[in-house]
Amino acid sequence: MKRREFIVNSLLAIGGTALLNGCGAGGANAKRKKTGLVVTRKFKNLDIPLLSFGCMRLPKLEDGTIDMPQFEKMTEYAMKHGVNYFDTAYGYHAGESENAVGKVLSNYKRDSFFLATKNPLRALTSKEDVRRIFEEQLKKCQTDYFDFYLAHNISVLTIDNFRSFGVYEELAKLKEEGKIRHLGFSYHGSYELLEEVAKEYPWEFCQIQLNYLDWTAMNVKQSYEVLTQAGIPVLPMSPLRGGALTKLTGSAKAVLEDEAPNDTQASFALRWVAGRENNFTVLSGMSSLQQMEENVETFINYKPITKKEEDVADKISSILQKQGEINCTTCNYCQDCPRGVAIPAIFDMYNEYKAAGKTDVFLQKYDALKDREKAGKCIKCGLCSENCPQLLDIPPLLEMIDNTVKNLKKGA
Ligand code: SF4
Ligand code: SF4
Numbered sequence: 327m328k329r330r331e332f333i334v335n336s337l338l339a340i341g342g343t344a345l346l347n348g349c350g351a352g353g354a355n356a357k358r359k360k361t362g363l364v365v366t367r368k369f370k371n372l373d374i375p376l377l378s379f380g381c382m383r384l385p386k387l388e389d390g391t392i393d394m395p396q397f398e399k400m401t402e403y404a405m406k407h408g409v410n411y412f413d414t415a416y417g418y419h420a421g422e423s424e425n426a427v428g429k430v431l432s433n434y435k436r437d438s439f440f441l442a443t444k445n446p447l448r449a450l451t452s453k454e455d456v457r458r459i460f461e462e463q464l465k466k467c468q469t470d471y472f473d474f475y476l477a478h479n480i481s482v483l484t485i486d487n488f489r490s491f492g493v494y495e496e497l498a499k500l501k502e503e504g505k506i507r508h509l510g511f512s513y514h515g516s517y518e519l520l521e522e523v524a525k526e527y528p529w530e531f532c533q534i535q536l537n538y539l540d541w542t543a544m545n546v547k548q549s550y551e552v553l554t555q556a557g558i559p560v561l562p563m564s565p566l567r568g569g570a571l572t573k574l575t576g577s578a579k580a581v582l583e584d585e586a587p588n589d590t591q592a593s594f595a596l597r598w599v600a601g602r603e604n605n606f607t608v609l610s611g612m613s614s615l616q617q618m619e620e621n622v623e624t625f626i627n628y629k630p631i632t633k634k635e636e637d638v639a640d641k642i643s644s645i646l647q648k649q650g651e652i653n654c655t656t657c658n659y660c661q662d663c664p665r666g667v668a669i670p671a672i673f674d675m676y677n678e679y680k681a682a683g684k685t686d687v688f689l690q691k692y693d694a695l696k697d698r699e700k701a702g703k704c705i706k707c708g709l710c711s712e713n714c715p716q717l718l719d720i721p722p723l724l725e726m727i728d729n730t731v732k733n734l735k736k737g738a
Contacts, residue, residue, distance in 0.1 A: 363408035364625035380611035444478030536562035568655030601631035660710035668699035
């Protein structure tokens with residue numbers, strides 16, 4: 327058996343134990359634990375922290391701008407504990423994430439951190455845009471190269487732009503020029519297109535949404551296996567499903583408390599993601615120093631997920647799937663609604679209602695929205711759905727919520 331085949335087969339066969347990545351009790355990671363550093367996992371010859379800092383949900387001030395002092399503190403804490411992989415994108419925080427990341431990281435030596443950003447496929451209008459935007463990103467991030475660079479969000483909605491503008495070819499040239507160290511893509515959608523794209527180009531890694539709920543609810547298991555079979559390392563995002571897996575209530579919460587009493591909801595979900603061996607880090611979009619501290623703690627004292635805990639995750643997942651929640655990760659990509667409908671906030675409060683069943687809390691939160699932000703103000707133009715990486719058909723969902731609110735009020 328060839329070495330690559332052997333590794334692939336091993337990765338697919340292993341459930342939750344750490345054999346290949348150096349995350350066991352011995353070796354370099356035991357030393358890291360003693361010195362208060364998070365454990366690492368290998369990506370090629372690099373030691374990547376098993377926890378990475380996603381910069382899509384940075385702390386915000388009341389006016390919606392990034393809270394830079396808080397972000398600086400989080401970065402200082404992250405770097406001190408070995409969390410030195412930073413992931414941003416052209417569109418995060420309406421274009422401000424890259425500026426903020428560049429500013430904060432300018433305080434650190436360039437070779438002390440890994441920096442990842444992404445080319446916005448949907449924003450491209452020509453082949454020339456690929457390089458123009460890339461050069462703009464270098465300036466914003468105050469760097470002359472990216473350690474990891476991705477074609478952002480390949481999906482049925484972007485594949486035509488990706489192919490017709492020769493995005494891979496242009497990025498490959500930038501790699502030859504030394505401006506990109508590792509070239510990958512992020513992906514949303516069915517495994518069929520993923521399989522096609524994975525085979526078409528010699529990708530070095532792929533970023534997908536991966537957590538214990540979507541594993542079966544969105545058939546992410548199949549996407550993970552497609553990538554693993556293709557020998558492509560996975561960079562999992564949304565390990566907490568946009569925060570939903572830290573808001574368990576009712577029987578889902580009770581199962582976790584009974585069967586994994588030493589875990590918080592977040593640590594359980596993060597450990598589960600780290601349990602897939604082809605994931606070379608766990609990318610978490612953290613919004614406060616407290617979240618950062620808790621997650622760092624999980625990965626300093628990292629304990630691989632056990633078979634019994636895998637079963638617990640399956641049990642919670644099937645409870646959640648029966649609750650009928652909307653598959654929204656509150657990523658905000660749909661927030662260009664010309665009418666100002668507060669789509670992520672509405673879906674978030676509806677999901678909370680489906681999980682907890684508290685009608686009064688739901689109605690109270692819904693009524694606190696401004697009139698123009700409510701579901702009934704949607705004019706069904708469809709713009710939001712075009713931008714949704716979860717491929718949600720948003721207008722009918724809003725209509726359903728509008729009707730739900732009306733019916734609940736009638737019954738109240
Ligand atoms: S379909 Fe409705 S919610 Fe979506 S962008 Fe148009 S008006 Fe806004
Ligand atoms: S509806 Fe889609 S685009 Fe909007 S926040 Fe949810 S997942 Fe993101």
